[in-house]
Amino acid sequence: MAFINYAAREINCKIVYYGPGLCGKTTNLQTIYQRTSPDARGKMISLATETERTLFFDFLPLALGDIRGFKTRFHLYTVPGQVFYDASRKLILKGVDGVVFVADSQEERLDANIESLENLKDNLEEQGYDLEKIPFVIQYNKRDLPNQSPLEELQELLNPDQVPEFEACALTGEGVFETLKAVAKQILIELKKGRR
Amino acid sequence: MLGYQSSLVMYDEEYQRIVEIADKLLRESNAKAVFLVDRNGQLIAATGETEHLDTTSLASLTAGNIAATGGLAKLIGEKEFSILFHEGEKDNIHISIVGGRVILVVIFDQRSSLGLVRLRVKKGSEDFDRTMEELDRKSAEEAGSGGPQNPFAEITDDDIDNLFR
Numbered sequence: 001m002a003f004i005n006y007a008a009r010e011i012n013c014k015i016v017y018y019g020p021g022l023c024g025k026t027t028n029l030q031t032i033y034q035r036t037s038p039d040a041r042g043k044m045i046s047l048a049t050e051t052e053r054t055l056f057f058d059f060l061p062l063a064l065g066d067i068r069g070f071k072t073r074f075h076l077y078t079v080p081g082q083v084f085y086d087a088s089r090k091l092i093l094k095g096v097d098g099v100v101f102v103a104d105s106q107e108e109r110l111d112a113n114i115e116s117l118e119n120l121k122d123n124l125e126e127q128g129y130d131l132e133k134i135p136f137v138i139q140y141n142k143r144d145l146p147n148q149s150p151l152e153e154l155q156e157l158l159n160p161d162q163v164p165e166f167e168a169c170a171l172t173g174e175g176v177f178e179t180l181k182a183v184a185k186q187i188l189i190e191l192k193k194g195r196r
Numbered sequence: 197m198l199g200y201q202s203s204l205v206m207y208d209e210e211y212q213r214i215v216e217i218a219d220k221l222l223r224e225s226n227a228k229a230v231f232l233v234d235r236n237g238q239l240i241a242a243t244g245e246t247e248h249l250d251t252t253s254l255a256s257l258t259a260g261n262i263a264a265t266g267g268l269a270k271l272i273g274e275k276e277f278s279i280l281f282h283e284g285e286k287d288n289i290h291i292s293i294v295g296g297r298v299i300l301v302v303i304f305d306q307r308s309s310l311g312l313v314r315l316r317v318k319k320g321s322e323d324f325d326r327t328m329e330e331l332d333r334k335s336a337e338e339a340g341s342g343g344p345q346n347p348f349a350e351i352t353d354d355d356i357d358n359l360f361r
Contacts, residue, residue, distance in 0.1 A: 184360075
């Protein structure tokens with residue numbers, strides 16, 4: 001649910017990075033943080049365990065610039081990927097404007113990807129959203145690793161609806177901004193349609 | 197089932213009213229800062245000593261806090277916990293839910309007290325709630341009548357691409 005503030009001439013949108021544990025959601029945000037100029041980004045907050053696993057969420061506010069005199073801000077959130085943090089994941093999806101599903105390309109994580117995507121659909125439904133109707137993109141992360149599933153297999157299993165998809169290596173930054181840009185674009189197009 | 201859900205829209209008039217109520221609450225409760233935050237973590241208004249605070253993060257964490265305690269409440273069969281209080285060595289934070297939809301945050305130190313803050317928050321909440329109701333009414337009317345010019349109605353692909361240069 002975007003927040004359009006005519007008084008401050010601002011628009012705020014919420015993007016959630018979803019995916020199985022250790023797929024690279026937090027790394028996506030860290031890379032965006034490192035490669036964005038300091039005046040365009042806020043502080044990145046990570047609520048993580050001592051072993052740097054996400055406990056509740058990561059948060060990164062970005063101010064991308066103006067569109068028609070309105071400051072355009074995106075609030076990026078990650079969810080904790082580990083299965084048993086489901087209650088927290090549901091909370092973070094509240095008010096979401098767009099979702100990025102980060103898939104782990106490694107063969108042994110194929111089932112975890114499928115399970116997480118099903119979990120995303122279920123949790124969105126609980127909040128009254130339909131994944132097919134909201135801005136949604138898929139990122140196939142860790143394409144640099146040797147033991148990866150073929151792209152065709154990932155596409156077939158995770159992206160039957162053929163939403164925009166990107167190969168990425170979040171650590172080196174490859175595909176990270178392309179993913180963000182694609183979901184942001186979809187969100188702005190929804191706003192253009194005037195469903196507010 | 198919904199796809200894209202409707203947005204929260206804030207207009208000048210209601211924004212001014214909200215800032216007035218927040219200023220009054222700040223004065224009367226002897227607080228350091230007063231914030232109004234949407235339940236999804238967007239900052240609506242801030243007043244008081246906010247220049248050294250990261251207000252964006254504060255809004256996001258407050259909403260996360262309310263969401264997490266709301267989850268806890270449901271687990272024990274409560275609807276929600278409408279007031280949260282965090283006591284620090286110098287500064288304290290009083291968080292309350294207004295009208296079920298926005299979050300009021302008051303930061304105060306030893307110049308005030310929990311009792312005074314609670315008392316003033318109660319009165320202020322009624323005023324905030326009334327203004328938010330007016331805002332809802334106005335949003336519904338504007339949406340029905342086509343509303344003020346949708347600022348995004350005419351954006352182009354170039355506008356969007358320019359954001360990422």
